[in-house]
Amino acid sequence: MGAVERGLLRQGLRYALGLRIVVVGASSMASLLTPAPEPAVAVAVVVALNAWNVCYATLRLRAARRVRRWLVPVDVAVMCGVCLTQVRIVEPDPGGRVTWVLIAVQVTVVTYAWQLDWPALAAATVVIVAAQHVGAGSAGGWPVDRTIVLWTAVQPALSWALYRLVRRGARTADRVVERGERLRRAVAVAAARRADEREYLTALHDTAAATLLMVGSGVAARRESWLAEQAKRDLQEINASEVVAGGDVDLLELLHGVVAHTPLRVSWSAPESVRLPAADAMSLSRGAREALTNVVRHADTDRAELRVHRDGDAVTVQIIDEGRGFDPDQTSDHRYGVTRSLAERMARTGGSARIVSSPGRGTTVTMTCPLSVPELHGDDSGIIASSFQRALSWGVVVLSLAILLLLDLPRLLAGGYAYREVWPQFATWGVLLAVTLVAAGATWRNRSLGWWRWLLLVPVFGCSALATASVRPQYLLGPEHWSAGNAGWPAVLLLLDSRLATLILVLAAQYVMTFGQVATAEPAALSVAGVVNAVWDQLAIAMIAAVLRGLAVSSARAARAGELLRTSDEVARHLHADRRARYSGLATTTVPLLEGLACGILDPADDAVRRSCAAEAARMRRLFAEDTAASDPLAHELRACIESAEHHGVSVSFAAYGTRPELPPAARRRLTEPAIAALASARGEVRLTVAGTGDTVTVSVIADCPPVAPAPDADGVHRSIVQDGDRWWIQTTWRGER
């Protein structure tokens, strides 16, 4: 289950329970203001039911599975109990036969749709609706409106359909988000691997390769202590497979290393350890080194204080000395240069550096590095929101059509006696159906209605007023006045993607208009239960729309946070594997040489040592060239040959530049043929280069080798040969057909 669907289920349950508490609470409490057959019983039932509702919601959310299993049967029993006692606790309003108990029943079964699977939902609905029917009809009670009973049974089905649709929307959103995540993760992993490879190789070349190169070229021709030291450091660098780029390192450890290399007496004030991303820690420790170097150079003191402080979102390193100090306003350019370089260094990782000093008062350098918070872009929230929006629109379309066709049309057809004239009723019904279908069409084509929605609201309002006006006053609160509440549905559908306040305002206007008309005609008949019954489901939909919009944003954030985590895991896994592979590649070649140099077993003055150092340096340089050249079959072929040539003591300098198109295999073979032949038979030094410029690829080899025979052009490859003493320069060029 994806983040969006999970979020929907959680939020859906919470809001369903909340809705039940609020609607049942409001309508039942309001009913206490009106006379009841047995007021004491009524008060007791209302209080008990509301208490149970709160208890039910709490247990539903918090309780263990074992307890939750019994909740719904108990709840059904409670509702049945309320239904069966209703003749003693409520006085039905004479026209509408709507009581708060009916509303409670409706809300309960409608919200069950968000909590139960359909067999349980059906069973609970049948039981409760039957109890309501029996309860209302018992003791020779009230005339029972069969449409309302039927409708109460249909409502949970509609609610369930709405729930399925919205959940399907959530699944669609999850799929889309996941697809995006997979793509982004692949890109991120590839980029990180590439960057890490590059940084690793660069570091390698700045350390191990440089050492070997210098030994190989005879610069370091004796056993020197600094050479051994350097070889040791190089080994550490090579074996850095455990430090994953983007992983954390201990800043304090780095700072101790820095302090160990200064002649100053440094007093510490720092926590045990401060773990930071490697780049941040490195930039702070290098900054500290620079600041300490400045103390040594300029401050005229032999002690300094180093403070490390970490608060919520930043790490601060301070270097304080009580030395000579300087006037920042009159610093020379050089010192300004140092200041600036510190600031620039910190700025590169998003931090800052500040230097406070005055003559005779010492200097305080403060470097601050924010703990990088991963950037969360909510750009999936649009996708999720539109997926929800669409699903909810379909749900409301289904709901509206069901109401118009199954509820309103039968009432309208049966209620001819209640209208002054019938045609306004049919006209209103037709207009509401048409508006619903227009909105359905827009949903189907996935288009927003834009300004049209306001235009479409005009006939909805007009017809609603017209229909109300044509109902005889005594039937205004009866089922014959079907448009009273149900004209609100097209309005909900039209304004589903507007802000909640707008939607509520429009609905309120609609009801004020309708009930205003009713109140002027039949003021006494208007009951709170009647109004709540007409509006609660539409307000619930409006609320669901708003909640889903919020949910889109929050689940996009959750999805992205999960994605960051998974991506960084994936990156770390790949980088770790890559580094192990690289280290094992060096384990048999570079590592023994460096170890020999580090402990002094190998003598840089020895010719054989120098030769193998030179060959190793060349090999590592080639690793680097490989990294910069796109990995392709051509480079692979050449690499393999270089490898074997080096085994025979040939030193190959290899360089590749430019972008190469993909070559036909025949052309590739012909391009590399002379180079391979030369490498196989060459002595001494060989220069092998590859250059690609859009539509040409050139492979060039210069080597001491046996004479090379010219060859005719073929497969688009031209070969040219230049001889210079013993050295042959063979170049093959492929030209594309562009």
Add this chain to the structure above:
Amino acid sequence: MITVVLVDDHPVVTAGVRAWCGLADPPIRVVAHGANVSVAWLPPGDVADVVVLDLQLDVTGPAFGDLRRLVDAGRQVVVYSMRSDRETVLTSLDIGAFTYLTKSEGEEHLVAAIEAAAAGTPYTPPALSGAFGTDDRPHRPRLSPRESEVLLEWFHCESKEMVARRLHITVHRVNSCLERVRVKYANVGRAAPTKAALVARAIQDGLISTDEL
């Protein structure tokens, strides 16, 4: 005597560069060296004729910022780096590095590059030539076919004599092609005092005309 400040955090490289400079004729004096760029800003490094800069001084990536500040202060910077990828090479030149040497080219070219930098004459070692010759960025300067050819051949064989023989031109012509390309590159991208000086001097010497730029 030419003076040099060397910014490199690798003691073996420092030792190598000092040895090569000492053996140059006339000798080149390394007045200061250190593991970070402040040595180029502080006495005695601040007045050195040429800055030899290693781009990779910490884990945060190539030190383009340091390079930019040195160039803006009018320093002649020879970038001397383990990196040889085209992007890094061309970016350094765009910023205004005088020339770019990979560490493997040091033995052959570093002394000559320092001398050229001190004299303000263009210097294009083979790796840089390869980067120029395969440059396919949209804002690259327009090169003649001959110039492109010379760039690539010089990259391939590292011997101007052989390039001359292969293309049936004189070594002098090879050199002037390389210089013209270098000047054309100095004329594009970011404005920097050292680049402007290179272009002005080339025009004065008649190496290139304003029309060709």
